[in-house]
Structures are given as structure tokens and as C-alpha cells.
Amino acid sequence: xxxxxxxxxxxxxxxxxxxxxxxxxxxxxxxxxxxxxxxxxxxxxxxxxxxxxxxxxxxxxxxxxxxxxxxxxxxxxxxxxxxxxxxxxxxxxxxxxxxxxxxxxxxxxxxxxxxxxxxxxxxxxxxxxxxxxxxxxxxxxxxxxxxxxxxxxxxxxxxxxxxxxxxxxxxxxxxxxxxxxxxxxxxxxxxxxxxxxxxxxxxxxxxxxxxxxxxxxxxxxx
Amino acid sequence: xxxxxxxxxxxxxxxxxxxxxxxxxxxxxxxxxxxxxxxxxxxxxxxxxxxxxxxxxxxxxxxxxxxxxxxxxxxxxxxxxxxxxxxxxxxxxxxxxxxxxxxxxxxxxxxxxxxxxxxxxxxxxxxxxxxxxxxxxxxxxxxxxxxxxxxxxxxxxxxxxxxxxxxxxxxxxxxxxxxxxxxxxxxxxxxxxxxxxxxxxxxxxxxxxxxxxxxxxxxxxxxxxxxxxxxxxxxxxxxxxxxxxxxxxxxxxxxxxxxxxxxxxxxxxxxxxxxxxxxxxxxxxxxxxxxxxxxxxxxxxxxxxxxxxxxxxxxxxxxxxxxxxxxxxxxxxxxxxxxxxxxxxxxxxxxxxxxxxxxxxxxxxxxxxxxxxxxxxxxxxxxxxxxxxxxxxxxxxxxxxxxxxxxxxxxxxxxxxxxxxxxxxxxx
Numbered sequence: 001x002x003x004x005x006x007x008x009x010x011x012x013x014x015x016x017x018x019x020x021x022x023x024x025x026x027x028x029x030x031x032x033x034x035x036x037x038x039x040x041x042x043x044x045x046x047x048x049x050x051x052x053x054x055x056x057x058x059x060x061x062x063x064x065x066x067x068x069x070x071x072x073x074x075x076x077x078x079x080x081x082x083x084x085x086x087x088x089x090x091x092x093x094x095x096x097x098x099x100x101x102x103x104x105x106x107x108x109x110x111x112x113x114x115x116x117x118x119x120x121x122x123x124x125x126x127x128x129x130x131x132x133x134x135x136x137x138x139x140x141x142x143x144x145x146x147x148x149x150x151x152x153x154x155x156x157x158x159x160x161x162x163x164x165x166x167x168x169x170x171x172x173x174x175x176x177x178x179x180x181x182x183x184x185x186x187x188x189x190x191x192x193x194x195x196x197x198x199x200x201x202x203x204x205x206x207x208x209x210x211x212x213x214x215x216x217x218x219x220x221x222x
Numbered sequence: 223x224x225x226x227x228x229x230x231x232x233x234x235x236x237x238x239x240x241x242x243x244x245x246x247x248x249x250x251x252x253x254x255x256x257x258x259x260x261x262x263x264x265x266x267x268x269x270x271x272x273x274x275x276x277x278x279x280x281x282x283x284x285x286x287x288x289x290x291x292x293x294x295x296x297x298x299x300x301x302x303x304x305x306x307x308x309x310x311x312x313x314x315x316x317x318x319x320x321x322x323x324x325x326x327x328x329x330x331x332x333x334x335x336x337x338x339x340x341x342x343x344x345x346x347x348x349x350x351x352x353x354x355x356x357x358x359x360x361x362x363x364x365x366x367x368x369x370x371x372x373x374x375x376x377x378x379x380x381x382x383x384x385x386x387x388x389x390x391x392x393x394x395x396x397x398x399x400x401x402x403x404x405x406x407x408x409x410x411x412x413x414x415x416x417x418x419x420x421x422x423x424x425x426x427x428x429x430x431x432x433x434x435x436x437x438x439x440x441x442x443x444x445x446x447x448x449x450x451x452x453x454x455x456x457x458x459x460x461x462x463x464x465x466x467x468x469x470x471x472x473x474x475x476x477x478x479x480x481x482x483x484x485x486x487x488x489x490x491x492x493x494x495x496x497x498x499x500x501x502x503x504x505x506x507x508x509x510x511x512x513x514x515x516x517x518x519x520x521x522x523x524x525x526x527x528x529x530x531x532x533x534x535x536x537x538x539x540x541x542x543x544x545x546x547x548x549x550x551x552x553x554x555x556x557x558x559x560x561x562x563x564x565x566x567x568x569x570x571x572x573x574x575x576x577x578x579x580x581x582x583x584x585x586x587x588x589x590x591x592x593x594x595x596x597x598x599x600x601x602x603x604x605x606x607x608x609x610x611x612x613x614x615x616x617x618x619x620x621x622x623x624x625x626x627x628x629x630x631x632x633x634x635x636x637x638x639x640x641x642x643x644x645x646x647x648x649x650x
Contacts, residue, residue, distance in 0.1 A: 051263040154344035161337035165383025
């Protein structure tokens with residue numbers, strides 16, 4: 001099964017990267033988070049409540065909604081900050097040349113394999129953010145770009161909401177023994193689907209299909 | 223979102239024909255607290271619930287019935303109103319009819335609510351909500367059943383999501399205005415789209431600052447949306463909605479400050495530093511009229527006595543440039559008059575200082591003022607040694623140099639021609 005993949009591309013200032021990543025990833029995680037399952041006897045369980053809060057950006061003209069869970073805030077903040085620092089250090093090294101990178105939020109499920117094979121993680125939804133750092137000369141340009149990036153992110157959030165509500169594959173609700181294969185049960189107050197965040201400064205690895213296509217093109221061009 | 227919650231509650235999805243497992247799933251939803259519907263910590267607002275029930279008139283939303291709409295509008299202190307956005311919940315024929323309720327329907331409703339909450343923060347109305355006040359504009363809401371009013375050409379429509387239920391396909395559609403311009407009434411002047419200036423005390427009324435002022439306690443754990451109680455007049459008119467409104471009446475305080483610092487021309491003329499108000503009051507109109515004359519005409523010659531004294535002191539220089547003796551000058555000796563026009567003292571003269579003209583911070587003695595300085599600069603200084611010695615030696619030296627140059631004239635011509643040839647060759 002191929003994962004459903006979505007790519008967002010944007011060009012923005014270095015100091016806006018962390019907030020842009022946080023706003024989109026928190027919106028995604030808010031949609032993909034349920035209340036904590038509390039199991040009782042005979043297989044009964046009850047679902048907890050998900051709290052949410054507003055988050056205002058300092059460098060972007062935007063307010064977004066996120067789960068009011070300290071743990072998930074820490075995880076997203078840590079990854080977004082690390083990605084931002086990675087891009088900005090690249091900016092310093094290349095001395096003003098074009099800097100770009102990508103960061104991905106992947107929802108996956110674990111499939112147990114028969115012995116002796118290990119279990120594998122199968123992604124079912126991937127959200128890629130490709131970002132390019134730009135340098136603005138004047139404060140007026142920064143102010144205008146602050147609003148422009150806010151509008152751009154607002155469009156992305158609207159797209160996320162529309163996309164989430166379309167009929168698409170979501171892992172089935174598991175039984176209690178298989179709960180850890182679908183959900184991340186490490187959080188004390190919420191229960192998001194299993195997810196991971198990864199980033200890099202080089203373009204993301206392409207799928208097998210595009211690699212073969214490129215090989216064929218190169219071969220035919222010779 | 224509270225409206226959607228109330229609507230689902232009033233729809234009354236009946237759990238008929240459930241399997242034992244599904245019954246167990248639904249039992250935990252049977253007696254939830256009001257804030258736990260759809261497993262979301264939504265702070266319900268009683269006012270909104272009352273308005274919603276009033277709009278539904280005790281009926282359920284069914285297929286073919288008019289949609290349930292929530293209209294957010296803006297009203298200015300001048301009485302102008304502008305509809306900013308419409309949220310519409312409608313029911314259509316279900317695409318896949320099925321007989322029983324499953325947890326999937328409930329989870330999709332929860333997902334739709336999350337989308338509504340996320341999208342509600344990105345509309346222009348939300349950004350304006352932080353800047354509303356009693357002296358500028360207020361945001362109002364209205365819940366009704368019927369077709370929503372049009373928002374004009376600059377509108378964005380988007381379907382947030384749909385949920386298929388046994389009683390119909392529920393859809394939530396958002397329409398919001400992208401250009402915030404008020405339409406004219408009775409030929410009134412159009413207000414341009416930046417009427418509500420974002421830079422006008424924007425930092426003071428940002429939702430973040432307002433929210434921080436209202437929620438000073440711990441915001442960890444399950445928190446709410448932060449919306450404020452609504453003032454409702456229990457009528458069909460739009461209710462005022464203060465969402466994240468600024469604490470106190472800072473708009474009025476700011477405008478009062480402006481009033482205090484405002485100056486009016488009726489207060490009378492203001493006098494500059496070191497000015498004598500008593501002399502200015504004698505003839506205000508004449509003093510304020512500036513003559514359209516160049517600056518040199520303001521500088522006038524001294525009295526005739528002083529000029530003759532200076533000319534006697536200055537010796538005539540032979541061999542150099544001779545000073546032109548001063549021409550006859552017409553001076554009207556009037557102590558009160560300050561502007562007198564005369565001719566120049568020397569051929570290179572442009573202006574002459576008038577004795578009675580007092581430069582600022584100058585002493586009373588005229589020999590120390592700027593005029594004396596200018597008079598000294600008009601002619602060559604007397605003390606230069608070169609003017610005292612004879613110029614015979616200098617003339618002899620210059621003459622020999624000129625003869626030498628004439629002898630070397632041919633060499634200089636050859637040099638110039640060689641330079642020209644070199645420049646031509648380099649140009650090719």
C-alpha cells in the first residue's frame with residue numbers, strides 16, 4: 001500500500017521557519033489525535049477528551065490551534081527548532097546563497113512480521129514541507145512578507161482541513177492488544193496516531209517509481 | 223462550534239439496531255458532560271445554545287430544510303454593518319444509506335469539529351476580533367435558518383467537510399469575505415479596504431495580548447477556546463460578540479490622549495524661543511508677511527560716517543588690482559527703518575551689512591560683528607608681505623621662465639604628438 005503523500009513548498013525568512021513548521025504540524029496532529037483510551041473490564045473502554053488552545057506566532061501574522069498537551073508541544077518545538085537551526089547554519093556556511101531543506105511528518109502503523117523477521121513500520125500518510133530561506137533587505141519588506149506568509153499558511157491549514165475530511169484511508173480502530181501498533185500510547189493525556197518527524201537539508205528521497213523513471217530517461221538520452 | 227454541537231444534540235441520532243459491541247461503545251457517550259461531546263474540550267456558551275434552539279424552533283434539520291447559518295458581521299459606531307463570514311450547516315440526501323450508527327460516524331463528526339475550530343482562526347474576522355472596541359467597531363453574530371446573505375464578489379467559499387449519517391449527509395460550508403470594504407449607503411463615500419488599519423494600535427489589540435490579560439491563570443491541561451461571554455439582547459437582531467476584546471476601554475483612553483495634545487489655530491499665534499511677545503503684538507500682520515526679496519537686499523550698508531573712516535584707513539595698492547573708490551551712496555538716516563537699498567561699495571560686492579542690523583547673540587560694538595568681518599574680506603588683507611616687497615625680481619624670474627618655455631616649444635609639440643599616436647594605437 002502506498003502512503004498518501006502531500007508536499008507543501010514555501011519560501012520564507014529564517015526566523016519564520018520554526019513557526020511555519022509548528023503551525024502546520026500542530027494542525028495535522030490536532031486532527032490525528034484522539035483522547036486517551038481507558039480500558040475497563042470485559043473490553044470496555046472510554047475515550048478521554050482532547051483539549052486545545054490557540055497559539056499566536058511572533059514572526060508570522062497567524063494564529064493556529066494545537067493540542068494543549070505539554071509533551072506534544074515539546075516534541076514539535078524541538079524538531080522545528082532543530083530544523084530551523086539546521087537551515088540557518090547552512091545559510092551561514094553558504095554566505096547568502098540559496099538554502100533549502102525539507103521536514104516531514106509521517107503517520108505510520110506497525111505491522112508485526114512472522115519470526116524471525118522484525119516488525120516493520122508502514123507509513124500511511126506523509127506530509128512534506130519543503131522550505132527555502134530568503135533574505136529580505138528592509139523592514140518594510142519584512143512586514144509585508146510577514147503578512148504574506150501568514151496568508152500562505154492559512155491557505156495550507158484550510159487545505160489540511162478539507163483533505164482530512166475527505167474519505168481516505170485511516171487505520172481501523174484496534175483491539176486493546178494491538179493498540180500500540182496504531183497509536184502512540186506514550187503520552188499521558190492524549191493518544192495520537194503513531195507519527196515521526198524527520199528533516200534534512202537535501203531534497204527528500206524519491207520513490208522507486210521516480211528513480212526508475214529517471215534511469216530510463218538518462219538511458220534513452222544517451 | 224458550540225452551534226454545531228447543539229445541532230447534533232438536537233438532531234437526536236437514535237441508536238437503533240446496534241450490536242452488543244456497538245452498544246458498549248455508545249454507552250460511554252450516553253451521559254457525557256456538555257463539554258465532552260465528540261471528545262473535544264469545547265467550552266459551551268449558553269447564549270449561543272439558546273440562540274440556536276430559537277433558530278431551529280424545536281425542529282430537527284432534515285433533508286430539504288433550509289440550512290442552519292451562523293453569520294458573523296461587523297458594525298461600526300457610525301452604524302455601518304458588514305457581513306464578514308457565513309457558516310452553514312445543511313443536510314442532503316445521504317450517498318450511502320445505512321441503518322445503524324457506528325463509531326466511524328461519531329469519529330468523523332469529531333474530525334469535522336476539529337477542522338471547524340482550526341479554520342475559524344484563519345479568517346479575517348478572527349483577526350479583527352482582537353481589535354474591536356466600543357468606540358471603533360464590534361463583531362456580532364446571528365443564528366438563523368435560511369439562505370445566507372451574499373458577501374459580494376470578493377468571497378471565498380470552501381466546504382470544510384461532510385459526514386454521512388443515517389438521517390442525511392451533513393455538510394459544513396464556510397464563506398468569508400476577502401476584501402473588507404464597506405458598501406456605500408445612499409451615495410455615501412466608499413470606504414477603502416484598509417479602513418480598519420492593521421497598523422492602528424495593532425500590537426495593543428493583538429489576540430495574544432488580550433488573551434494573556436484575560437487568562438492569567440494556568441493554561442495547561444485541557445483548555446478552552448478562550449471565547450468570552452456574549453451579551454445578547456434576546457432579539458432577532460445580531461448579538462454582540464466580544465471575542466478576545468481588549469481589557470478596559472483602551473481605545474477611549476488613547477483618543478483622550480490625542481485630544482489633550484491637539485492644538486487649535488484659535489488659540490492664537492505661538493511665539494518662538496527668545497522672541498519678544500510684546501513687540502510681536504504691535505503689528506502682527508506686518509511682521510508675519512515675508513517680503514519676496516532675495517537675502518542680499520536684507521543686508522544694508524552702514525552709515526556714511528563709518529564707510530568714509532574705513533576708506534581712509536585702507537591704503538591704495540599699486541601694481542595690483544586697484545580698488546574702485548566707493549560710489550556715492552544714498553543713505554536715508556532713519557533709525558527706525560531697517561531696509562535701505564544702496565549700490566555696491568566695490569566691483570565684487572554683493573551685499574553690505576547695515577549697522578543697525580543686529581546679528582543674534584552679537585555684542586553692541588559694530589567692530590566685532592559679522593558685518594566688520596565681511597568688510598575685511600572684501601579687500602585683500604593689508605598685512606600680506608608679498609604686497610609690501612617690490613615685484614621686480616618676480617617679474618624677471620617669470621620672464622626668463624617664459625623664454626625657456628618658448629625655446630622648448632618644439633620638444634613639447636613632439637611629446638604631445640607621441641602621446642596622441644600612442645593613444646590611437648592602444649585604441650585600435
